[in-house]
Amino acid sequence: MTDTVDFVVVGGGSGGCAVAGRLSEDPKTSVAVLDAGGRNDNWVVTTPFALALMVPGKINNWAFDTVPQKGLNGRIGYQPRGKGLGGSSAINAMVYIRGHRSDYDQWASLGNPGWSFNDVLPYFKRSEDNADFGGEYHGKGGPLSVNKLRTDNPVQQIFLQAVQEGQFRYREDFNADEHEGLGIYQVTQKNGERWSAARAYIHPHMGSRANLRVETKAHATRILFEGKRAVGVEYRQGKELKQIRARREVIVSSGAFQTPQLLMLSGVGDAAALGKHGIAGVHHLPGVGQNLQDHPDFVFGYMSDNPNFNGISLGGIPRLLRAISQYRRERRGPMTSNFAECGGFLKTRPDLDVPDIQLHFGMAMADDHGRKRHSGTGFSMHVCLLRPKSRGSVALGSADPLAAPLIDPNFLGDPADLETMVAGFKVTRRLLETPALRALQQKDMFTEGVESDDQIRELLRQRVDTVYHPVGTARMGSDPMAVVDARLKVHGLEGLRVVDASVMPTLIGGNTNAPTIMIGEKAADLIKAELRA
Known part of the structure; x- marks a missing residue:
C-alpha cells in the first residue's frame, strides 16, 4: 500500500504535532503523521492525576531502560517516553518552562544562526495561550493552553512560606526576563485538563482538514531513499508492512532516542557501526546518536500525615x-x-551567571519513578542538574526496528557533575530544613544520617536517575559531528529534516516540552518560507 503526500511526519510528539499542525493550515499542503501509539484522547491522558498510571508502566509509554550506568554503580536507569499522539506531552508533569535566555544565545553562538533567544521568543509566544501572564514574554490565543494549577492545594502556601523562611528568592513567572527563584509552576492545562501537543495541534483538525492524515499504531521501520534523497517511509501497521511517499520532505520527529534509531536503521549514521548490524550505509554521519544529554535527578522522599498529600492508604x-x-x-x-x-x-554558587539546579516539589512520595510503592502518604523534592557536562549516546542494539535502542545517558560520567549534584543536594536540604517543611516530615525515607560529602556522593550514585529531558542526539551545527544544519535539514541528504528535541545542541536549563514545541513552530516557518520561495 503506497500513498503520496507532500510531507510525512514520523512521530506525533511535541515537535511533530506542532510542525504537522502548522503545515496543514494551508489546504494546498498535504501532511501525513505516523505514530506508533494510539490517539491519546481518552480520560487517562486528559486527567492530569492519571500520569501516576502512565509514568511507572506501559500505558502510553515506551518505558525504556538504559544500559548499566558506570557513574551510578552499574545500575540500569529507567526512561519513560510518551507513546501515541502528543508523545511525552501526553504523559509528562505538564510544567511549562522555556529555559534561560542564555541557553538559546549559546545555540546561536555554536554556529546556528536564527536560534538566539530573541529569534525563538516569537515562536514560544505564537504557540502559547497564557491565561495568567501577558506582556512582551507571553502569547495569547495560541494552540497550547498554559494556566495556573487548579488543585487549590494548601501545601503550595506552606512551600512558599518555606521559601521565605529559607530566604530564597520568590518567582511568580519562570518564563519572563529572569527565572531564578522558587514558586508555583504554570502547567499545560486548560479547565483542569491536560493540554498535550496533540490536543493543541492535531486533535482539533483530524476530522476537518482533508489535507491532514493521521495514522496511529503505525511504527516506522525505515526511511526510503532514492540516492541521497529521502522519498518516503516504510511502516508496520498491525500485520501489514506499508509505504507512504513524500513529494517534498520526510520530517523525523521521533524524539531523542528513536530519531537517531530510525536514522541508523535507514543507513544514516556511523558507517562502521551500521555495518556491524548488516545495514547498508546511505550516508556516513558519525554524529547520529552521539551527544545525548539529560538532567540527572535526585529525589528526597518523606512520609507525612498532612491530608493534602497523595499516597496509598485506606x-x-x-x-x-x-x-x-x-x-x-x-x-x-x-x-x-x-x-x-x-x-x-x-x-x-553565588558567582554563577545562571541557575544550575532545578527543584520539583511533588505532592506524593515518589520512589523509583513511582515503580516502588509504599503505603501511606508523603511528598518528594527533586533536585536536578541543569547543564551537565556528561555526554552519552544512543546506539542500535540490533537491526530489528521493533527492538529498543541502546540508551546510555552516561549519568555522572563527568566528575564535575557529581560535585555540582553534591552542592545541589545541600542547597535543597537547606530548603527542606526550614520550619515550614520540617513540620510536614514524619519519616525521612532516603537521606537520614547522610551528612558528609562522601556519604552524599555515595547516595547520589545509588539513587540518581533521569527527570525525563533527553536531548541532543541529532544535534544542530556545522561541524563534522553535527547531524542537521540551522534549518534542521540533515547534512548531506535531501528531503530530510529532524524536528524534535534531538536537534538541541545543548540541554536547556529547564523542562523540555515547551522548547520542543517551539522547535516545531519554527520548523514550520522555515519550511513555509522555502515553499513560498
Missing part, C-alpha cells in the same frame, strides 16, 4: 472519591494535580 480512599467527584463537577481539586506543583531554579 484513609485516603474517601478523599480520592471526593476528589473524583469534584473533578467531574468542577474540573478542580486534587485530580488536576501534576504532582510537581512547586519548584524553581537556584544557583549552587
